[in-house]
Amino acid sequence: MNQPTTAHGGPDPDQDVVALLMAQHGQIRNLFDEVESTSGDARRDAFGRLVRMLAVHETAEEEVVHPFAKRTAEGGESIVAERLEEERKAKETLASLEEMDPDDEKFLPALRALRGDVMEHARAEERYEFAQLRRRAEPSQLAAMAKSLKAAEATAPTHPHPGVESGAKNVALGPFAAIKDRVKDALRKK
Structure with a gap:
């Protein structure tokens, strides 16, 4: 069975969890670039989007892919x-x-260290996890996982919660953390 592809010939991220996750890894790299290249409110905004993206992405991986x-x-x-x-x-x-404070002189060095760790983590996922997913899962499974990943992201916490790194813990604690995070996000916007 052939997989749906994009106009560029690659797998369709809506129909392939590996393509979806690889696209998100690219978005995360771009957000790190944006945080590093800006300052003031623009950096705060970009960092807030990076935090949200990382939190949601990792939670969904922990619930669906792992x-x-x-x-x-x-x-x-x-x-x-x-x-x-x-x-x-x-x-x-x-x-x-x-x-x-994103304008603190210690912020960028710490962010760059995090970036190195996150990019190393992404490469390990791509090499050890995603490559095997591609080989072992049927296209229908990859599509179902892409759909499940998006559903998990829609209800995932928007801030990091160290110690909650398993699908079971995310299912048990995630909804409460997500509500708390989303209320916190709404209050910050006001």
Whole structure:
């Protein structure tokens, strides 16, 4: 069965979870660039979008992608355990960055360190997890996972919650964290 493709010939992110996640990794890289190249309110805004993107993206991966990879990938338990540890560390760093003023002189060095960790994590996901997803999942499974990922993102927390790095914990604690985060976001906008 052929997979739906985009006008550029690549897999359609709406029909392929790997293509969707790869596109999000590109968006995350672009947001890091934007945060680093701006200052003042523009940096605060870009950093807020980066925090939201990372929090939502990781939560959805933890709920949808990691459980599938754990069950089906060769060495899945180990691969997922390593990714979850990387995610926990990144959430801790991101949470500490949220406490800082983006114009503080310590902010950019800490952000650049986080960027290095996040990009290394993304490369590991792409190499060890996504490559096996592509080989082991049928196109219908990739499409169903893309749909599930989007649903998980719609209700995911918008800020990092270190220590909540599993699908089960996200399902149990995620809705409460998401409500708290979204209220906090709404109050910040006012």
